[in-house]
Amino acid sequence: MKFLKKLKKMHKSNKLYLAKYLPVEGEIKEGMKYILTKSLGLGAYKEGYIGTAAIDFTKEAQEDQGGKILKLFLCSRDIQVGDKVFEILADKSIGEEFEWTEEIHKHNHQFIEDGDVFKVIGEISPEATWVKEGDEFAEDEVDIYDVSHLPMSVCHIKCPTCKYFH
């Protein structure tokens, strides 16, 4: 864990939930958003490149460049001692997951207030097509389902058009 000094304070938000792209394993197929985790030679895309897979994106290209699928996850700023959390680093990238302990809380609770740590609640439903990275939601705008055969909850979001959860 390395809490880096921030250059500028990010805006504070009262909303508990936010949408974030996180990398997951799996084969990248046409139309999927992805991130590269390896840099190749000159002129090639660099580590950290984010793109949308074209029809000619191959399994070989994915392997060579360490491509991972980016999926939208519902994340929460409500951090309790014992939660597994991620921190947002000064360069806006996401650090390694770690446990938010009593000791960390004592000295670093400001990071919760500043919105620089978050925990992952679950995947945002693919039917919530309007949701973008960075969108924020209040508690009454999300509906979280625990599905027994899935490792994570599925999160439905209140539709701004019809007001139902998709």
Ligand SMILES: [Zn+2]
């Ligand atoms: Zn709708």
